[in-house]
Amino acid sequence: MSQPRKTASNQTTTKTRTSKKTVASKASAAKKAASRSTAASAEQAAAIPLPQFLAAAGTLTLGQRKLLIDQALLLLEQNYVHLPLKVAMHAVNPLQRLRVMRARTERQTTDTMEAEWMFHRQMSSIFHSVRDLHTNYLLPAPFAGKIAFLPFMIEKCTDTDGEHYLITRVVTGYSAPQFGPGAEVTHWNGTPIARAVALNGAQFAGSNEAANLARGLESLTLRPLVIQSPPDEDWVSLSYLGLDGSAQELREQWKVTANLPPMTDLDALTPASAAMGLDLDSDEKARAKKALYVQEVVSLEGGETSAELAEPVAVSGADVATTMPGVFRARQVVTSHGTFGQLRIFTFSVNDPVAFRDEFVRLAAALPQNGLIVDVRDNGGGHIFASEFTLQTMTPRRISPEPVQFISTPLNLRLCRRHKDNPSGIDLGPWLDSLDLATETGAAYSAAKPITPEDGANEIGQTYYGPVVLITDARVYSATDIFAAGFADHEIGMILGVDDNTGAGGANVWTHGLLATLLNEPPPPDPTSPYVALPNGANMRVAIRRTLRVGELSGTPVEDLGIRPDAVHKMTRADLLSSNVDLLDAAGELLASMPNRRLSVTRTLAGTTLTVGLDVDGIDRVDLYLDDRPISSEDLGDDPVSIDILDVSAGQLLRADGYAEGVLVASRRLLV
Structure with missing residues (x-):
């Protein structure tokens, strides 16, 4: 089937293709596998x-701390969009805590200042107090890049x-008495595990x-040191029921090693960094889990996170080869309710959202067409375009990307005014007028405008x-929360x-480095910029634009409220140890209860006459459009229908919209 044509209005959504990460070929990736595996083993051995x-660790001066x-x-005062919400909901005052901390540093000297780990812990505690995984204090060297x-x-x-x-998983080569997947932990450092x-x-x-x-559960065994304070204990004592049911004790030492690199430079002035909705904690942990437990994927990616291969490759547990x-x-999953497709999305953290969308389409087409399970568990987000383009x-509905708002402050107004004409590829013009008026009206937030281009979010339609x-x-957080919200708001299916909830993080997030760059690029730099370079590679992130729901x-806001599912399944022992068998069966039961539509459209152009063939299931009417102009409406039964349309030229876009009892349920686009 031909793909719909790309229009001029979509060019801005496809130009990022030139920057995709590509591994030369499947053969070259395979050639790197042995060396990558050896390097990973050496890296684990080098863990200290x-x-x-x-x-x-610990080289910050008193002046650098100030x-x-x-x-x-x-x-937090000038850029953080959720500050009023967080102060109200969680009864916190991070600004006052910072002011008190600043006053105390004025009474310290180089000799009397607290240990550096205590400084980092206080800074982290203040940022954690707002309960926003987008808004973080990022530790400097040597913590950055380590787990x-x-x-x-x-x-x-x-x-x-x-x-x-x-x-559920053990690092290759590690062993302990009656220990492995299936062993049950009962106590952690003498504390009951649930507590x-x-x-x-x-x-x-x-x-x-x-x-x-x-x-809390994830951080028991894995902590990215760039965003979480180091463990207080040097080792943990673990009480567990062994694989044979026997009571066992284990003492294991914390170790530190380098993490895999991030997908993109979030400080850089690029469309990708400006459109990020990413939970850095989850992203760091996902890369760490891949490094520790999924060396096959690390080898295929050649060390480039979220790399796009030149040829599809099937990894363990997959039925369909993928370039990502x-x-x-x-994979195809067999449940007691039928055989369906499962498409797991581990991350939206990619540089090219169009390539992401196209690979999703290709994989979904290779799976059973009677039901699809889209699984986004553990996905901390990434490129907002990728989530909403998909x-x-x-x-068949037209997608309305979720709108976002800045908080009204003088500094945010300066940022939008400097980038109102899109000189850097980051266009903040849509928010400028409302922020400018807010000075007079007292409005707390800017107008709500989408980050994702609406043309890109509707470029190819239903597939x-x-x-x-x-x-x-x-x-589930950030761009993935936005994906889940859009899924619910457009009534795409069941959740x-x-x-009982998603992570409830609905925002676009920018780093201190990106904010500083926005006032310095394009030249000349703003000599009055309040942003000052941070020492030793330290950084900060802040939720800069909050996300609002559409539809009913x-x-x-998505923040703090999240997306509640239509049904809840509590993970079972079989899920953890046998590839989510009970979870997928619950998903299969939901799919079996939902209507399955089919809209088959053929077209043949002879001269200027277009013959359109329609064959449907679960659809009683089809409306036809040519270049978005209505040309026919046909009531359908069980038998296929053929329609002739006159005065048609090659290259025009045919759209067929299928209805069931007056409700739009399917739509297909084809080039003539």
Whole structure:
């Protein structure tokens, strides 16, 4: 089938193709596999104990600490879009805490200032207090780029006896008595495991209780040091029921190693960095898990996160080969309710959103067409364009990208005024007039305008026609929260959650480095810019534009509220140890209860006469359009229909909209 033509208005959404990351070929990727595996083994062997790492950390001067506090005050007071919401909802005052901390540093000297780890912990605590995973204090060298880890993963399941915490993955080569996937953890440093998870979750707070617990569990064994303070303990004591049911004890030391590199430079002045909706904690952890447990994908990507290969490759657990093995996993799943497709999306963190969308379309087309399970668990987001460009492929409805708002401050007004004419490829003009008026009207926020181009969000239209179920969890965040919100707001299908809510992080996030660049580019730089370069590679991130819902919940913020699923499935032991078998069966049950539509359209052009063939299931009427002009409306039954249309030229766009009882349920576009 021919793809719809690209119009001039879509050119801005496709130009990023020139910057895609491409591994030369499948052969070259395979050639790198052995060396990458060897390098990964060497890297793990080079992991050092936490005390040894911390002994070499700590070089910030007193003046540099004051600078970091001052810049944190600037970002939170002048750029942070959720500050009024967070102060009201969580009864916190991060600005006052920073002011008190700044006053105390004035009474310190180089000899009396606190240990550096205590400074970082206080800064992190202040940023964590707003319970916004977009708004972070990022530790300087040597913490940046490093992860503290234990050589295993723990996940939670539920059965008739209550909650259980199981070992699900172990680093290659690690062993302990009766230890491995299926061993059940009962105590953590002498604390009952459920309580330990809750206490840890309170330290690394998410936007709701489900997010708190999910973060608390993950951070028991894995901590990106750029965003989380190092563990207080040098080692952990683990009590567990071994694989044979015996009671066992284990003491394991925290180690530190380098993480895989991020997908893009978030400080750079690029369309990708400006359109990011990314939970950095989840992104860092996802890369760390890949480095520790999924070396096959690391090898294929050749060290480039979210790399796009020249040829599709199938990795373990996948039925369909993909050019993006670190982004997608596609397979056919057999459930007690039928055979369906499962398309796992691990991240939206890509440089080329059009390539992302096109690979999603290709993979979905290779799976069963009677039902699709789109699984975004653990996905911390990424490029907002990628998430919203993909929605159109599963619905006949026109996609309305979610609008965003700046908070009204003098500094945000300066940023928008400098970039109102898109000199840098980042166009802030749509928000300028409302921010300018806010000075007189007292409006708290700018007008709400979408980040994602609406033409790009509707460029190709629907390509998958079966029912769709979206699987979410409490680690879904940022651009993935936006994806889930759009899925719900456009009534694409049903949402099945393994938690009661998503992570509830609806915002576009910018770094301190990007904000500083926006006032310095294009030349000449703004000599009055309040942003000052941070020492030792330290950084900060802030939710700069908040996201609002569309559809029936139009105007409702995503932040803190999240997306509640239509149905909830608590993960079982079989899910954790047998490829999500019960979860997928629950998704299959939902798919089997939903109508399955089919809209088959053929076209033949003879001279100037176009013959259109229609064959449908679950559709009783089809309206035809040529270059968006209505030309025919046909009531249909069980038999195929053929229609002749006169005065048609090659290259025109044919659109067929299918209805069931007056409701638009399917749409197909074809070039004549």
